Amino acid sequence: xxxxxxxxxxxxxxxxxxRQGKVVVEALSGxxxxxxxxxxxxxxxxxxxxKSTLLHLLGGLDQxxxxxxxxxxxxxxxRTESERTELRRRQIGFxxxxxxxxxxxxxxxxxxxGLWLGGVAKDERRQRVVAALEAVGLAERMSHRPDHLSGGxxxxxxxxxxxxxxxxxxxxxxxxxxxxxxxxxxxxxxxxELNATRGATFVFATHDSALVAHAPRVVHLxxxxxxxxxxxx
Amino acid sequence: MLASxxxxxLARNRRRTLLSLLIVGMGAASMLLVIGFxxxxxxxxxxxxxxxxxGHFEIAPVxxxxxxxGEGAIAGGGAPPSLVDWQEIRSAVENRPHVRAAGATIQFxxxxxxxxxxxxFLGVAVETEREPLMGMKVRxxxxxxxxxxxxxxxxxxxxxxxxxxxxxxxxxGDVVTLLVATADGSLNALDVTxxxxxxxxxxxxxxxxxxTHLMTAQRALSTDAVTSLxxxxxxxxFTAAAVxxxxxxxxxxxxxxxxxxxxxxxxxxGQVRALYTGIFVFLGIVVAALVALSSxxxxxxxxxxxxxELGTLLAIGTSRSQLARLLLFEALWLAxxxxxxxxxxxxxxxxxxxxxxxxMPPPPAAVDPIELSLMVIPTDLAWIAxxxxxxxxxxxxxxMWKVFRVRIVEALGHV
Numbered sequence: 162x163x164x165x166x167x168x169x170x171x172x173x174x175x176x177x178x179x180r181q182g183k184v185v186v187e188a189l190s191g192x193x194x195x196x197x198x199x200x201x202x203x204x205x206x207x208x209x210x211x212k213s214t215l216l217h218l219l220g221g222l223d224q225x226x227x228x229x230x231x232x233x234x235x236x237x238x239x240r241t242e243s244e245r246t247e248l249r250r251r252q253i254g255f256x257x258x259x260x261x262x263x264x265x266x267x268x269x270x271x272x273x274x275g276l277w278l279g280g281v282a283k284d285e286r287r288q289r290v291v292a293a294l295e296a297v298g299l300a301e302r303m304s305h306r307p308d309h310l311s312g313g314x315x316x317x318x319x320x321x322x323x324x325x326x327x328x329x330x331x332x333x334x335x336x337x338x339x340x341x342x343x344x345x346x347x348x349x350x351x352x353x354e355l356n357a358t359r360g361a362t363f364v365f366a367t368h369d370s371a372l373v374a375h376a377p378r379v380v381h382l383x384x385x386x387x388x389x390x391x392x393x394x
Numbered sequence: 395m396l397a398s399x400x401x402x403x404l405a406r407n408r409r410r411t412l413l414s415l416l417i418v419g420m421g422a423a424s425m426l427l428v429i430g431f432x433x434x435x436x437x438x439x440x441x442x443x444x445x446x447x448x449g450h451f452e453i454a455p456v457x458x459x460x461x462x463x464g465e466g467a468i469a470g471g472g473a474p475p476s477l478v479d480w481q482e483i484r485s486a487v488e489n490r491p492h493v494r495a496a497g498a499t500i501q502f503x504x505x506x507x508x509x510x511x512x513x514x515f516l517g518v519a520v521e522t523e524r525e526p527l528m529g530m531k532v533r534x535x536x537x538x539x540x541x542x543x544x545x546x547x548x549x550x551x552x553x554x555x556x557x558x559x560x561x562x563x564x565x566x567g568d569v570v571t572l573l574v575a576t577a578d579g580s581l582n583a584l585d586v587t588x589x590x591x592x593x594x595x596x597x598x599x600x601x602x603x604x605x606t607h608l609m610t611a612q613r614a615l616s617t618d619a620v621t622s623l624x625x626x627x628x629x630x631x632f633t634a635a636a637v638x639x640x641x642x643x644x645x646x647x648x649x650x651x652x653x654x655x656x657x658x659x660x661x662x663x664g665q666v667r668a669l670y671t672g673i674f675v676f677l678g679i680v681v682a683a684l685v686a687l688s689s690x691x692x693x694x695x696x697x698x699x700x701x702x703e704l705g706t707l708l709a710i711g712t713s714r715s716q717l718a719r720l721l722l723f724e725a726l727w728l729a730x731x732x733x734x735x736x737x738x739x740x741x742x743x744x745x746x747x748x749x750x751x752x753x754m755p756p757p758p759a760a761v762d763p764i765e766l767s768l769m770v771i772p773t774d775l776a777w778i779a780x781x782x783x784x785x786x787x788x789x790x791x792x793x794m795w796k797v798f799r800v801r802i803v804e805a806l807g808h809v
Contacts, residue, residue: 222709223803243713250711257806261706265402277395278711322710 167234168195169362170219170330175228177214177385188214190385191228196364198329201356203376204366211385212366213334219364220253220332221245233329250278254323256365258335260315262307268294268318269303272325279326293325294318297351313344317351324355333365337372349375396716400723403696411728414692418732418782419739421681425778426740427747428677430768432670437769440630443660445531446594447518447605449497449624450633452659453483453640456650476619478649484623486643492632497524498620500611504574506554506562506604513561515604517572519611520624528626532605533762537566537590540607550610552586556761557601559591566590572604576616584614593761596662600761630656682785689728689789693721697793704797705805718794725790729783737775744768 175192178185188211196202196219204212217223218230221237230237232252237245249255262271272293276286294300297317307315316336323331333352337345349372356363373379381389404411444450455475477483477498484496500519505512522540525532532539535556545551552572554564564570568588576582586606593600612618627636633655644651657663697704704717752766 217803217806220709222806223801246708246711246713249709255706255709257706259702261702261806263399263703263707265399265406274395275710278716326711 168231169198169200169233170194170196170364171231172215172219173229173231175215175218175230176226177211177218177223178226188385189218189225192382192385192387194380194387194390196330196362198362199356199360200378201353201363201376202365202378202380203373204364204380204382205368205370205373205376206366206382207368210368210382212368212382214385215382216332216334216364216366220255220330221248250275251326252329254326254328254331254361256316256319256323256331256333256336258338260307260312260319260339262315262318262322264307267304267306268299268310268314268321271307271318272303272321275322275326289325290321293321296324296355297321311344312340313347316340316344316348320348320351320355324359324361327359328361330362330364333363335367336365337367337369342371345369345372396720397723397727400720401727403700403720403724404727407696407699410692410695414688414728415732415735417688418685418728418786419736421685422733422736422778422782423740423743425678425681425781426737426770426774427743427768428674429774429778430740430744430770431766432674433771433774434767434769435670435764436667438764438767439663439666440656442595443663444626444630444656445529446533447520447530447624448656448659449528449530450627450630451637451653451655452499452622452624453477453487453496453643454622454652454654456652475621476617477622478619479647480620480623483643483647483651486646487623487625487640490636490639492627492629492636494529494626494628495524495527496623496625497521497528497530498608498622499624500608500615500619500621502574502611502615502621504572504614506558506570506572508562508564508568508570511562513558514602515558515572516599516602517574517604517606517611519606519608521608528624530626532592533595534590534592537588539592540589540605544609545607547613550584550586550606550613551589552604552606552610553590553592554588555600555603556591556593557597558604559588561601564588564591572614574614578616582614582616584610586610595761597761678781682781685782685785686789689725689786690792692728693725693790693793694796696724697721697796701800701805701808704800705802705808708800708802709806714798717797721790721793721797722787725786726783729779729786733775733779733782737778741770744770 172192172194175189177189178187192215204215206212218225224238232248240248263274266274269290272290273286276289281289291300294303297320299314299317299321302310302314307318310318337348340348352363352365367373378392380387455477457475480498484498487493487496498521502517502519504515504517506515523542523544526542532553540551540553554562559565562570566588569585570588572584572586574582592605594603608620627633637653637655640653707717708714748767753763754766756763
């Protein structure tokens with residue numbers, strides 16, 4: 162991101178707290194963060210540091226108690242729920258730690274689902290789904306249901322589901338946490354490659370130090386605050 | 395695509411889905427059987443009333459206030475007035491479409507005695523020669539029916555209702571005397587031979603009814619008039635149309651005419667219908683409650699078990715209304731599959747029951763047991779399908795409400 166480029170995603174003085182019984186837990190305590198287009202950013206921190214909360218707010222899945230999240234310069238809170246739904250459908254891709262695939266759908270159908278939601282024609286859907294599955298190396302497994310796929314394959318399907326929409330941002334919450342070290346290394350390699358070839362912005366949260374070591378930019382969160390924002394060139 | 399996903403979702407927990415389908419199917423089948431029974435009861439009872447002598451409708455002079463004093467009456471004691479130009483009316487009516495035949499009747503009242511015992515009777519005199527043409531059926535319990543040919547003077551005949559015969563201790567072949575008041579107020583007596591003992595099917599009527607030939611009644615009442623024309627159609631379905639088609643006959647008549655269909659003449663039918671309808675509505679409520687509770691449980695459990703999946707679908711751009719539609723499709727699948735299976739079972743049971751010839755106790759106040767027979771028509775299936783669909787849609791309201799209220803982040807964190 163250069164000085165002239167406005168950030169694609171921007172968090173301003175974000176605060177978010179949760180109530181657990183009678184205890185109020187402050188997940189984010191005034192987070193400021195700007196992420197440019199085509200950046201690859203890892204949000205690092207131990208469990209409970211606020212990584213997932215920050216991703217949820219950046220992706221419009223939740224509303225901050227204070228502060229604002231700007232997507233392409235527009236405050237997400239100013240959008241209606243249906244506008245935020247539309248934004249998530251077309252411009253933001255999500256990858257979850259537990260893959261979160263629909264178990265009754267095949268790999269192909271899981272990837273196709275978002276395009277169907279967006280009203281994409283069947284022929285175009287087929288082209289884009291096959292291309293997305295090829296991009297993650299799963300073209301041969303597209304007819305399999307999630308329970309017939311390995312963990313790494315499921316996460317690739319989840320990644321293809323996010324990629325197929327050609328979103329401007331892909332938000333991944335602990336995408337390698339459910340994978341073994343070899344598979345998680347492959348996944349990181351794939352994410353970096355897709356970031357380079359597709360031009361989408363990648364933001365993913367992890368507490369895996371091995372992955373953090375390979376990220377171009379790492380934002381460290383501790384107790385809901387950014388304590389370090391390190392960019393490697 | 396939502397419909398396909400919904401169907402596959404139902405297959406996830408097959409045991410629970412099968413249980414719900416079983417309940418929906420049993421509900422549909424039981425409703426089909428009850429509707430079939432009620433419909434057959436209504437049709438059977440209606441046809442029995444019509445064939446028993448009531449006919450599809452009756453044409454009679456309007457009974458006005460002036461007739462309270464007996465003026466124009468065929469007999470004394472407040473008897474109904476006579477139908478003046480009944481032969482012209484009959485000719486006009488019998489030329490109408492779907493009219494099978496019309497028969498003149500006299501309704502009168504009096505006392506019947508055999509010397510030892512006496513009883514009040516309600517007399518119905520008919521043209522026996524026209525009864526076969528009109529398709530009227532008489533359920534004779536002892537003796538024989540009245541002869542089709544009019545009786546010669548001095549050889550008058552009558553049928554007694556079962557209860558009336560019992561009250562008189564009369565049997566076929568006995569001679570009884572009818573005591574009636576004529577139109578001019580004098581008392582007349584006529585000896586008649588009891589040809590047979592019959593039933594109308596209704597106990598109260600059997601206690602009073604006496605049936606005889608038109609000419610016998612005219613001799614007893616010293617008149618050549620009749621009180622009404624009973625009309626039989628070739629199909630009960632045309633009753634309303636045939637009644638409304640009589641406007642010109644009414645206008646051309648020299649006296650105001652009253653046309654009453656068989657339902658108006660047999661209020662008992664309405665009472666039985668109301669009773670059976672009440673039973674059917676109660677059963678429908680029970681079935682609806684069972685199906686709704688079971689299906690709501692299935693759908694709600696289905697939602698709660700995959701709350702994280704629903705959160706994921708919301709996160710990747712599914713709208714809440716689309717998710718609600720997904721649940722609605724699941725409910726509609728349950729309804730469709732349950733109704734198809736239940737209807738198939740129900741129709742099979744209808745066929746089997748109709749072949750078994752099971753005898754049922756007589757309806758309230760009726761005399762004869764009835765054969766359990768079920769009548770199902772295609773519109774019944776359509777109504778049951780619509781009813782079940784409505785119930786399933788209502789059952790889906792709670793799960794859909796849950797979907798509209800769920801917070802995405804909480805759903806994603808659901809274990």
